[in-house]
Amino acid sequence: GAGVSQSPSNKVTEKGKDVELRCDPISGHTALYWYRQSLGQGLEFLIYFQGNSAPDKSGLPSDRFSAERTGGSVSTLTIQRTQQEDSAVYLCASSLRGGSNTDTQYFGPGTRLTVL
């Protein structure tokens, strides 16, 4: 079946602009994760959605970052008033159950964000 998809694949924006990044998880997966991948920094957890529960936002670096997940499927990560340090690859992953100790995540191709 189809994997996790993300759009756009690349986004170049000017400092101070808002951006929206989209993630379509694997159909039937209840859990959805957003990560940020910066050079040499590994994967930084941002936010986690599990079904209809309140999202775990503990990884969001500032209040300029927000995310929503509509209808338990598609998710949008929004970054307001972008800064140059926001430049990174933003990865989305989904898993079948989430919140489980056997949770295997399936990753999308990522969105490369460049803030000029």
Next chain:
Amino acid sequence: AQSVSQHNHHVILSEAASLELGCNYSYGGTVNLFWYVQYPGQHLQLLLKYFSGDPLVKGIKGFEAEFIKSKFSFNLRKPSVQWSDTAEYFCAVNAENTGGFKTIFGAGTRLFVKA
């Protein structure tokens, strides 16, 4: 707090050399352990995982990893690397936190295999 440490950020090997990538974690409770791989231009994908049972886990493409609980380690090994193993490798630990289980990733190790 839960953390994952990968000792080598960059590794360069010749083909047929043996590989061992270190991974240590800090968490005292029950953990589940993963290695993910990202080949150039491709998605992150699961290489192997340990949940319980035999601490020596075999994954795809001849990779294996050994969970040593007393050392809080889950090192990745391959006896003979190939040029096609050039990729970035991430160790990850899933453990129980407030509100449920969370997966934490290490910083990654970039492997370059010379043909």
